[in-house]
Each structure stands twice: as structure tokens, then as C-alpha cells.
Amino acid sequence: MNINWYPGHMARSLRELGEKLDQVDLVIETCDARLPESSRNPEIRALIERKPVILVLTKADLADPDCTADWLAWYREENVTALEVAIPERSGLGRLVDAIQKSGEDVVARARSRGLQARAIRAMVVGIPNTGKSSLINQLAGRRVARIENRPGVTRAPAWVRTSSGITLMDMPGILWPNLGSERQRLILAASGAIRDDILNREEIAFATFCLLRERYPALLAERFRLTAEALADNTEDPYVLYEKAARRRGAVLSGGRIDTDRFARLLITELRDGRIGRISLETVSDRALP
Numbered sequence: 648m649n650i651n652w653y654p655g656h657m658a659r660s661l662r663e664l665g666e667k668l669d670q671v672d673l674v675i676e677t678c679d680a681r682l683p684e685s686s687r688n689p690e691i692r693a694l695i696e697r698k699p700v701i702l703v704l705t706k707a708d709l710a711d712p713d714c715t716a717d718w719l720a721w722y723r724e725e726n727v728t729a730l731e732v733a734i735p736e737r738s739g740l741g742r743l744v745d746a747i748q749k750s751g752e753d754v755v756a757r758a759r760s761r762g763l764q765a766r767a768i769r770a771m772v773v774g775i776p777n778t779g780k781s782s783l784i785n786q787l788a789g790r791r792v793a794r795i796e797n798r799p800g801v802t803r804a805p806a807w808v809r810t811s812s813g814i815t816l817m818d819m820p821g822i823l824w825p826n827l828g829s830e831r832q833r834l835i836l837a838a839s840g841a842i843r844d845d846i847l848n849r850e851e852i853a854f855a856t857f858c859l860l861r862e863r864y865p866a867l868l869a870e871r872f873r874l875t876a877e878a879l880a881d882n883t884e885d886p887y888v889l890y891e892k893a894a895r896r897r898g899a900v901l902s903g904g905r906i907d908t909d910r911f912a913r914l915l916i917t918e919l920r921d922g923r924i925g926r927i928s929l930e931t932v933s934d935r936a937l938p
């Protein structure tokens with residue numbers, strides 16, 4: 648990884664997050680349901696610790712539902728308020744609104760006890776890039792206020808958005824941290840689409856993803872890449888040979904007959920991110936113990 652990748656605007660956004668924290672009653676921290684813990688920025692967590700936090704596992708429609716259920720059970724044990732949402736299916740949003748209202752109850756109660764009219768609950772939506780913060784805000788607002796794109800780094804400045812349910816939300820830019828965790832964590836973060844593709848080695852990410860799929864989702868891998876179950880189960884086969892076979896099956900071949908490694912890496916990563924290989928989780932609860 649390029650050591651000098653950490654952009655100045657992220658450091659600025661982190662500072663701004665800290666400064667604006669006093670303006671909100673609670674924080675909605677988004678993470679990617681496919682890799683919940685690895686997609687949580689420790690620097691953001693340290694800052695928001697002093698506020699009530701609701702952890703939202705986004706893109707649950709792309710994740711393995713069994714893994715997501717395990718994660719939610721684990722967060723319950725850890726006393727973390729966590730829930731899953733899937734924007735395309737509009738699922739989980741009602742529960743999120745309830746959780747926000749519950750968390751903001753004392754703000755409203757305090758205002759009432761002073762004879763004041765209850766003001767809107769204010770929440771800040773934070774997290775790493777491309778985890779669906781702006782999508783979540785648009786859904787809760789019921790209109791397209793924030794810009795959304797499928798690439799990291801779309802939101803560049805904090806912005807307040809009013810919703811009809813008595814909640815005002817602040818959309819924040821996605822923020823990463825300089826070392827991005829361990830090698831394992833960096834690879835799955837990159838595969839998920841949280842890091843700009845030019846920062847890490849695309850072929851390395853694609854091959855690591857392929858190996859993870861082979862181990863955990865062999866049936867899905869076999870189907871999408873036209874490999875036989877026997878070939879995938881054969882541990883004597885060099886995984887790179889299998890990877891090349893998959894590339895050939897999908898037509899990623901140069902005119903001389905060699906594998907078009909760049910094209911295949913792009914294809915595999917794109918199909919993973921679009922959910923075309925299937926519902927895949929890149930991190931299980933027990934993976935936390937791995938380096």
C-alpha cells in the first residue's frame with residue numbers, strides 16, 4: 648500500500664466531526680454489514696464515545712443473512728445498539744427511526760420539563776466512505792437531498808437534513824484512518840469498495856477475495872465462474888491455477904492466450920460489489936480473532 652495515501656481532507660473531516668459533536672444528541676455510526684468490525688474507523692469511535700451511538704449495519708441485502716444475524720447477536724452481548732438496514736428493500740428504516748427516537752427521548756423530555764416546545768432530535772451520521780450514509784439520509788428524508796454514488800468520497804462537507812419524523816440529521820463525509828487495520832482487514836475493506844481503487848493493488852484484492860470465496864462460498868463461486876465443485880474442493884491444486892481457470896471461463900483472455908489479469912480482477916470485484924456472485928459476508932464474528 649502507498650504509505651502516503653491518507654488524504655488531508657479526511658484529517659480535516661475528522662477534526663470537523665469532533666467540533667460538531669456538541670451540536671448533536673446522538674450519533675449514527677454506519678458500517679458495512681459484510682465486514683462490520685473492519686469497516687468501523689477506530690478514530691471516529693474514539694471521538695463519538697461520549698455520545699449515545701446507534702450502529703447501523705448497511706447493505707444487509709448484499710451480506711450473508713446468517714452472518715449478519717451472528718453479528719447482531721454479538722453486538723447485543725457487547726451492549727452495542729446495532730441494527731441492519733437494506734436501502735434497496737427499504738428494510739430496517741422503521742426500526743432505525745424508533746431507535747433514534749428512543750435515544751433522543753430525554754432531549755425531548757428535558758425540553759418539556761422546562762416548559763419548552765420539544766425541538767427536533769439531532770443526529771450525526773458518520774462512518775467510512777461508501778457505507779451508505781447519504782443513502783440512509785435520503786431514505787429517512789423521503790427525498791433526494793444528498794448526492795449518492797457508488798464510489799468512496801462522494802460527500803465532501805457536513806450538511807444538515809430535516810426529516811418529517813422530528814429528526815434532523817447531519818450527513819458527514821466518509822472518513823478512513825491511516826493504517827486501515829491489518830492486511831486481512833485492508834483487503835476486505837478494499838474489496839467492499841470503501842477505499843479508492845487506485846490506492847491498493849487490484850489483482851491482490853481480487854485474488855484474496857477469490858480465496859475467501861473458495862473457502863466460504865464454494866457453491867456460489869462454482870456457479871458464477873463455471874468451476875466444478877471437485878476442482879474447488881481439491882486442496883492439492885494451486886489456488887492461482889484455479890483463479891486463472893476462472894478467468895478463462897469468464898473470457899478474460901488476451902489475444903496471445905494469456906490471462907487478462909487486470910480485466911479479470913475488475914470483473915470479479917465489480918460482481919462481488921454488485922451482489923452478482925450472491926449474498927456474501929467478508930468477515931464473520933470469529934474472524935475478529937484473526938490478525
Ligand SMILES: Nc1nc2c(ncn2[C@@H]2O[C@H](COP(=O)(O)OP(=O)(O)OP(=O)(O)O)[C@@H](O)[C@H]2O)c(=O)[nH]1
Binds near residue numbers: 708733780821
Ligand atoms: N445494495 C445496497 N447498496 C447500498 C445500500 N446503501 C447504499 N448503497 C449504495 O452504496 C453506494 C454508496 O452510497 P452513499 O450513500 O453515497 O454512501 P456514503 O456513505 O454517503 O459515501 P461517502 O459520501 O463517499 O462517504 C451507492 O451506490 C448506494 O446506492 C444498501 O443498503 N444496499
Ligand SMILES: [Mg+2]
Binds near residue numbers: 780782793801821
Ligand atoms: Mg455520502
